[in-house]
Amino acid sequence: MAHVIGDDCISCGSCEAECPVSAISEGDGKYEINADACIDCGACAAQCPVGAISEA
Numbered sequence: 611m612a613h614v615i616g617d618d619c620i621s622c623g624s625c626e627a628e629c630p631v632s633a634i635s636e637g638d639g640k641y642e643i644n645a646d647a648c649i650d651c652g653a654c655a656a657q658c659p660v661g662a663i664s665e666a
C-alpha cells in the first residue's frame with residue numbers, strides 16, 4: 611500500500627518537502643508518489659492544504 615495524490619492537487623509542493631524518503635516527485639507541474647518508496651507515514655497528507663492525498 612501507499613499514499614496517492616488525487617485530482618484535487620493544486621501543485622503547491624508542500625508534500626514533496628515533507629516526505630522523509632523522497633517518494634514524492636514533480637514533473638510538468640504534476641506531483642506523484644512513488645508507491646515503491648512510500649512508507650505510509652502520512653506526513654504528506656497532514657501537510658496538504660486541500661486534502662488531496664489519501665491512502666490507496
Ligand code: SF4
Pocket residue numbers: 613628629630631632633634643647648649650651652653654655
Ligand atoms: Fe512520503 Fe510518508 Fe507521504 Fe509516503 S506517506 S509519500 S512516505 S510523506
Ligand code: SF4
Pocket residue numbers: 615618619620621622623624625626641657658659660661662663
Ligand atoms: Fe498537491 Fe497537496 Fe502535495 Fe500540494 S501538498 S502538491 S496540493 S498533493
